[in-house]
Amino acid sequence: QVQLQESGPGLVKPSETLSLTCTVSGGSISGYYWTWIRQSPGKGLEFIGFIYYSGSTNYNPSLKSRVTISLDTSKNQFSLKLSSVTAADTAIYYCARFYGARLRSGYYYYMDVWGKGTTVTVSS
Amino acid sequence: DIVMTQSPLFLPVTPGEPASISCRSSESLLHSNGYYYLDWYLQKPGQSPQVLIYMGSNRASGVPDRFSGSGSGTDFILKISRVEAEDVGVYYCMQALQSRTFGQGTKVEIK
Numbered sequence: 001q002v003q004l005q006e007s008g009p010g011l012v013k014p015s016e017t018l019s020l021t022c023t024v025s026g027g028s029i030s031g032y033y034w035t036w037i038r039q040s041p042g043k044g045l046e047f048i049g050f051i052y053y054s055g056s057t058n059y060n061p062s063l064k065s066r067v068t069i070s071l072d073t074s075k076n077q078f079s080l081k082l083s084s085v086t087a088a089d090t091a092i093y094y095c096a097r098f099y100g101a102r103l104r105s106g107y108y109y110y111m112d113v114w115g116k117g118t119t120v121t122v123s124s
Numbered sequence: 125d126i127v128m129t130q131s132p133l134f135l136p137v138t139p140g141e142p143a144s145i146s147c148r149s150s151e152s153l154l155h156s157n158g159y160y161y162l163d164w165y166l167q168k169p170g171q172s173p174q175v176l177i178y179m180g181s182n183r184a185s186g187v188p189d190r191f192s193g194s195g196s197g198t199d200f201i202l203k204i205s206r207v208e209a210e211d212v213g214v215y216y217c218m219q220a221l222q223s224r225t226f227g228q229g230t231k232v233e234i235k
Binding site (some may be wrong): 060096 | 127157159161163165171172173174175178180182184185193216218220223224225226229
């Protein structure tokens with residue numbers, strides 16, 4: 001059974017870069033889309049972006065200028081970098097897998113496996 | 125951005141009774157392929173969200189059949205035919221037509 005585990009610093013200073021890693025166990029990172037979601041009291045659940053195992057990415061337009069998602073297939077990991085953070089970036093950050101449900105033409109993707117989440121606080 | 129609005133925001137329920145949650149989007153969620161790009165997730169206390177329904181009305185693997193989703197255009201409903209104690213938590217709808225945005229959440233508690 002596939003499991004995801006987020007890791008990274010729990011405290012980041014304002015204006016610095018938040019860096020998190022999601023380790024995939026019990027399955028391969030290949031063949032799937034992988035995503036980052038965050039949850040804060042102020043903004044609820046917020047989609048950050050996703051990456052395909054080939055390396056192609058898609059980001060939330062509101063965060064696009066600050067976000068980079070990458071992956072390392074050799075380590076079965078994917079990562080999130082969010083630059084120039086402020087207190088508004090304080091949140092629980094989740095990684096998740098997109099599962100593709102087959103349609104007559106193409107696929108529909110929904111998040112079927114989630115990590116437990118990691119809390120990141122932005123404070124000096 | 126497509127804005128998702130859920131109602132009610134708080135729903136006290138009685139075990140064994142039905143319950144329903146409404147989700148309205150600011151734009152139609154009908155894709156050109158004929159499917160509705162709307163999911164429902166449940167976040168149980170202290171846990172990560174888990175998928176219940178995808179494409180408006182399809183139950184995800186392992187989801188009990190007391191959960192059902194319906195709707196069209198901009199209006200969608202999640203129904204629980206007979207609430208069980210384990211169904212407490214916060215329910216979110218999420219649109220997947222343009223990027224992804226979530227509703228504010230509906231907190232379901234046992235009366």
